[in-house]
Amino acid sequence: MRFAVFSSSGRRYLHPEALPAQGRTFLSSFTAIAKLSFDEPPLNQQFHFSDSLQRALQGKLLLLDELPFSIEVLHTHYLHGYIGLMKSIAKLHNGYVCQRCGNDEPHEFAAFSCARCGETCTYCRKCIMMGRASECQPLVFWRGHQSIPAIQKHRNPLRWEGDLSPEQAQAAHAVANAIEQRRRQLVWAVCGSGKTELLFPGLALAFQQGLRVCIATPRVDVALELEPRLRAVFPMLSIAALYGGSKQKSEESQLIVSTAHQLLRFRDAFDVMVIDEVDAFPYSFDPMLALAVERAAKKEAAVIFLTATPNEEMKRQVKTGVLPAVKIPVRYHRRPLPVPEFVWCGNWEKRLQKRKLPNVVNHWCLQRLNRNQPFLLFVPSVSTAEQVKSILGVPAAYADDPERKEKVEKFRRGEIPAIVTTTILERGVTIPRIDVAVLGAEHNIFTESALVQIAGRVGRSAEAPDGDVAFFHFGKTKAMAAARRHIMEMNEQA
């Protein structure tokens, strides 16, 4: 779709090529929206907007192509200020920026000779799987008020009989307070301190007020584990889990558990945004996901950050008082966190090439296989996982593995004794009574936060609050030392 700009009361508005000019004089030729500058028409309160368009677009940010409405309808709503049009690709003096995913890496853009705009059209390859954001493809959003039938005030939404520990209760109070006041709040809680439960009172308050809530998590596995738990305690609520390939598309639900990627299609949608594992790998490494989460929340939303391992920037904000924080240094069963043991295992890569595990690692694994003690063995890469799997004869689970879900389920039920895995299982996964080991703990993928998380898989249940954590390494790293210090400090504060 090409647009031209016309002037009305001193402001510049867009006109699509497909509609008759109606005697307008244009200040530009018809071209890609990315090449024009324009203003937003003011909202006309008297205008009777289309309910179905409102339902399709409110709280969203979509490509024009994704909307099944005629250009006449869309343009009328645009002129009356009910929908906003924006460039999906913006050109700055030093390159392009994708307005949907925030990508600004030159090698993640490409151009082609476009049959729509008749020009060389630059597009974003980073978010291409969600449809092509290109110079002649506008992004569309709803500017009128929102009204979603599924979002209601619930008098008594929470069905939960559990108890909170004094530490949890204190954090829960802070969260409820932040939701009430629509502010930011960090919950700094050790792995296995029961972060999900401490959200319940705050969420209940939000649903009493008819607020819309999103819990954003970095991993599909975590979303899958969280959704049924929330369904059980908030039975009357409309809840949806969104992740790549999820069948549910009930995007109008009051509570959405979503991977960060899926939030790229939302805009100004949530009153409360809970960001789980805010330090986790994809979030801290990928500004795209940070942008998605920020944009999906309303301007005046409450934002709750949950983490066991805040990054330096967050710690700084806490210190200077910009970000209120509440700390839970102890697990709900009040037993100390298992402290990792460092074991030198020599050049393990060389051993693997000879199809052998280092002796210490082999011993550690066999011991546990013999006495039916379940364990997770973390390795730095998929290829290492494959090698170790064939040597040890236990299944491997990693990101591209189509049977990953089933394998983790089987492991949980005790049908398989152990899993070799990459860092994908480092977070959020709760399996009682396990030990964990890391092979190649010196690898740079194992950051302080990753190692703390890995150690945090152990001793999570009250019935089995202890367990072993071993870091097998070929040379100690700062990250390993920092992880152990982190855990010991938390234990001291407890």
Place this chain on the structure above:
Amino acid sequence: MRCRWCGQFYREALSWSEIFGVKEQDLLCGKCRQSLTFISGEICRVCGRMRELTDPSYFQKEICVDCLRWEEDENWRNEFFQNRSLYVYNEAMKQFMIRFKFRGDAAFADLIKFDWKRFWRKHDANELVVPIPLSEERLYERGFNQSLILAQMLTDDPADLLIRPHPIEKQSKKTRKERVNSGQQRFELKDEAAVKDKEIVLIDDIYTTGTTVRNAAKTLYQHGARRVRSLTLARAV
């Protein structure tokens, strides 16, 4: 270096031909590159299907049963036709095609440029290069014609001679029977004079049943083309 397809970082293992600039550096990581399979060994002499990957009962001598059916059909038997394809249309190629065509990632073409041009040098016979067109509606929807992009890598001036009327349904959503029998596959010509006595090579992305290229060939033969064949990027197994 970052793979231009999957985005993973990978270590560059430069080959001698890359160092001496004979070959441009590969934009794909080893894993993605290896997921593409060349058609090799014995093939059907008509459609270029790879014998090794096909059930033995599908071949009679050097021709596959699908092509036999074409040859036995009185509507098609009298016309010469031949197809050759570069890659096997396997699961990996299917994923490449989904992103290339249906999501519109035109940059895919850069990733197979080297192989595709080498394939062309082997098969180039100085014919008129004619890309299979899209209908106007489909062209607008996608923003580009993948066959034109493939043809432009082979010659500076592909002959955009054919017109494809608006289809009711996408080819890729039909069964073989529906495809072969559909009357919608008729092509029209922009310039009849440009075809007479010409030897023509059609360019398309995927050869599945051959209906598309054979229908295009039929239109060209009806207007006096001397010989028509096709080159496609991938051939369904």
